[in-house]
Amino acid sequence: MTTARIDGVAVTTQANVYFDGKCVSHGITYPDGTKKSVGVVLPATLTFNTGAPEVMECVAGGCEYRLAGTDAWLKSGPGDKFSIPGNSSFDIRVNEAYHYICHFG
Amino acid sequence: MTTARIDGVAVTTQANVYFDGKCVSHGITYPDGTKKSVGVVLPATLTFNTGAPEVMECVAGGCEYRLAGTDAWLKSGPGDKFSIPGNSSFDIRVNEAYHYICHFG
Numbered sequence: 667m668t669t670a671r672i673d674g675v676a677v678t679t680q681a682n683v684y685f686d687g688k689c690v691s692h693g694i695t696y697p698d699g700t701k702k703s704v705g706v707v708l709p710a711t712l713t714f715n716t717g718a719p720e721v722m723e724c725v726a727g728g729c730e731y732r733l734a735g736t737d738a739w740l741k742s743g744p745g746d747k748f749s750i751p752g753n754s755s756f757d758i759r760v761n762e763a764y765h766y767i768c769h770f771g
Numbered sequence: 772m773t774t775a776r777i778d779g780v781a782v783t784t785q786a787n788v789y790f791d792g793k794c795v796s797h798g799i800t801y802p803d804g805t806k807k808s809v810g811v812v813l814p815a816t817l818t819f820n821t822g823a824p825e826v827m828e829c830v831a832g833g834c835e836y837r838l839a840g841t842d843a844w845l846k847s848g849p850g851d852k853f854s855i856p857g858n859s860s861f862d863i864r865v866n867e868a869y870h871y872i873c874h875f876g
Contacts, residue, residue: 763786
């Protein structure tokens, strides 16, 4: 089951652009102050660093990811989630597009 | 005055990706059903076609645009808006990034 839309939130109109546009996201804020982002990673192999722990939830497309300190590339597709510890990193490779919700904390 | 955030809307989690990622947007829906999008155009010169009439509102960065049937490239920066008729087109050129809200109709 994928999350096609998120209701009742505030959207930050300015996008976050990473890696020359290979990743673009928009921040959202829930009424209780919880912040998440919705974004897309375009075809590329990238390394993301985390501050807070993150959960990446795939809403369309897919990717392969590799957590810091591991060797295995794992697949993530629509409805799948994976967790990244805080102050860590993960590699991601995308062939078409990976649409995601990023949950923090 | 720029529109930094939009409150109380639903966000479509899957991004719209145009021109190989040179333009990425997310759709938003107001409680009354009104649909808009928030997006970014990255450095490029592109031509967009309209179905419904559109108003493009710059929230950060900037662009130059040229409406169909005109010769002049006009600048649009934070807080500026420009209107495009339905079933028409416009050229846009961006040097850094053009963050926008697209209003339809």
